[in-house]
Amino acid sequence: MAQAQTKGPRMPPPRLIRRLVLAPLVVVIGIAVIVLFPLLALVALVSGLTGRLVRPGPQLLRGLRLLWLVTVWLAGEIVALTVSLGLWITSGFGRRMHTEPYQRRTYATIRWFLALVYRTTVRAFNVKITIEEPSVTPRERRERLARPVIVFSRHGGPGDSIVILHYLLSVYKRHPRVVMKAALQVDPTLDVTANRVPNLFINRRDLGEQTNTEKVNLLARGLDQDGALLIFPEGGNWSPARWRHRIERLEQDGRTDLASRAQQMPNLLAPQPGGVLAAIGARPDADVIFLAHAGLDGLITVRDVWRHLPPDPFIRAQWWRVPFDQVPRSEKYEVQVKWLYDWWQRIDAWVTEHRPATAPGSPAAPASPPAEAIPGHPVPGHPVPGHPVPGHPVPGHPVPEHAVPEASAAGAEGHAGPLADGSASAAASS
Numbered sequence: 001m002a003q004a005q006t007k008g009p010r011m012p013p014p015r016l017i018r019r020l021v022l023a024p025l026v027v028v029i030g031i032a033v034i035v036l037f038p039l040l041a042l043v044a045l046v047s048g049l050t051g052r053l054v055r056p057g058p059q060l061l062r063g064l065r066l067l068w069l070v071t072v073w074l075a076g077e078i079v080a081l082t083v084s085l086g087l088w089i090t091s092g093f094g095r096r097m098h099t100e101p102y103q104r105r106t107y108a109t110i111r112w113f114l115a116l117v118y119r120t121t122v123r124a125f126n127v128k129i130t131i132e133e134p135s136v137t138p139r140e141r142r143e144r145l146a147r148p149v150i151v152f153s154r155h156g157g158p159g160d161s162i163v164i165l166h167y168l169l170s171v172y173k174r175h176p177r178v179v180m181k182a183a184l185q186v187d188p189t190l191d192v193t194a195n196r197v198p199n200l201f202i203n204r205r206d207l208g209e210q211t212n213t214e215k216v217n218l219l220a221r222g223l224d225q226d227g228a229l230l231i232f233p234e235g236g237n238w239s240p241a242r243w244r245h246r247i248e249r250l251e252q253d254g255r256t257d258l259a260s261r262a263q264q265m266p267n268l269l270a271p272q273p274g275g276v277l278a279a280i281g282a283r284p285d286a287d288v289i290f291l292a293h294a295g296l297d298g299l300i301t302v303r304d305v306w307r308h309l310p311p312d313p314f315i316r317a318q319w320w321r322v323p324f325d326q327v328p329r330s331e332k333y334e335v336q337v338k339w340l341y342d343w344w345q346r347i348d349a350w351v352t353e354h355r356p357a358t359a360p361g362s363p364a365a366p367a368s369p370p371a372e373a374i375p376g377h378p379v380p381g382h383p384v385p386g387h388p389v390p391g392h393p394v395p396g397h398p399v400p401e402h403a404v405p406e407a408s409a410a411g412a413e414g415h416a417g418p419l420a421d422g423s424a425s426a427a428a429s430s
Contacts (some may be wrong), residue, residue, distance in 0.1 A: 156297030
């Protein structure tokens with residue numbers, strides 16, 4: 001267990017290999033898949049029919065839908081890489097790439113690519129999302145436009161970061177900066193575009209907490225009025241092994257108080273406060289957004305996605321906005337950590353309360369047997385005595401007193417979001 005954790009995030013190939021080998025390889029594969037699509041579609045359809053005879057279920061067109069998504073994704077990669085190459089050439093072979101006009105064009109390329117992947121996924125798999133958001137008053141609308149935001153989101157389920165970034169870029173018209181794993185740079189479009197705008201890739205060489213917090217501080221400090229910094233405080237997708245290890249690590253560090261609170265959050269990993277506190281300390285004028293979502297978080301492996309993805313996936317999400325003057329920036333470290341854990345427990349309670357009945361891992365959906373709990377630790381995904389419900393404090397840990405605007409469900413495009421100007425969509429599909 002300890003050995004696995006010391007490896008840290010996987011390292012991508014060197015930049016030269018990514019640009020001269022991976023990017024052209026993806027283009028070649030993409031062209032081949034597009035040309036052979038009719039034949040591949042026929043194979044996928046026959047495979048689905050055969051699989052349905054062997055194992056009845058909703059997987060008849062799953063292979064065909066996945067093929068369509070992969071084909072569109074690869075076509076998008078080809079277009080985005082071609083546009084990025086053109087921008088590099090017209091910018092004087094990269095010399096003006098960091099100027100405002102080219103930064104704006106790079107964000108536009110990312111926006112287009114993510115919107116393409118998002119829309120294709122929605123239509124191919126009929127995924128739906130309902131987002132609950134703070135009520136939009138004239139004052140709320142003005143305040144949302146007035147300052148940058150720092151977004152802290154849970155990390156669970158396939159593709160949640162793509163959905164969040166799509167909303168930030170296309171719906172809320174923000175320019176996001178993201179703290180993410182360096183291994184994600186194996187995707188050529190992400191590698192090229194994300195390295196042209198301010199982002200932070202975490203790799204093995206920079207695993208020291210001090211180094212990373214300093215980089216997060218610098219990233220947050222550069223936010224402009226329409227900027228957004230996206231951080232996943234858990235540091236990775238939820239899994240039973242990570243959940244248990246995080247609790248054990250807290251106990252080994254002598255933080256039995258935080259380990260006890262982490263045990264009361266079966267849906268989330270204990271948050272890592274370093275980057276969170278560095279971000280809010282760097283921008284005293286930034287509002288803080290907390291994001292919860294539930295629906296596909298029970299899908300942990302590729303096999304889970306293939307075998308247990310519901311025929312019509314339904315995802316629920318909720319944003320909370322904490323105004324800049326209600327964020328405990330000037331408080332002592334322990335007070336700030338408690339504030340973060342208070343919010344994380346509220347998000348965990350929300351997930352327990354709002355996970356759709358058909359979600360993988362819910363009582364009504366197929367789920368694999370739970371992993372054996374470590375002594376004294378509850379099994380994730382199973383009821384925990386005294387587990388909080390929304391609006392009810394955990395004994396000894398009161399609900400945060402920082403204002404949380406009352407949320408209203410949004411079921412159609414046109415409802416305002418907490419990161420936008422009030423004209424954005426609040427419901428779509430992932």
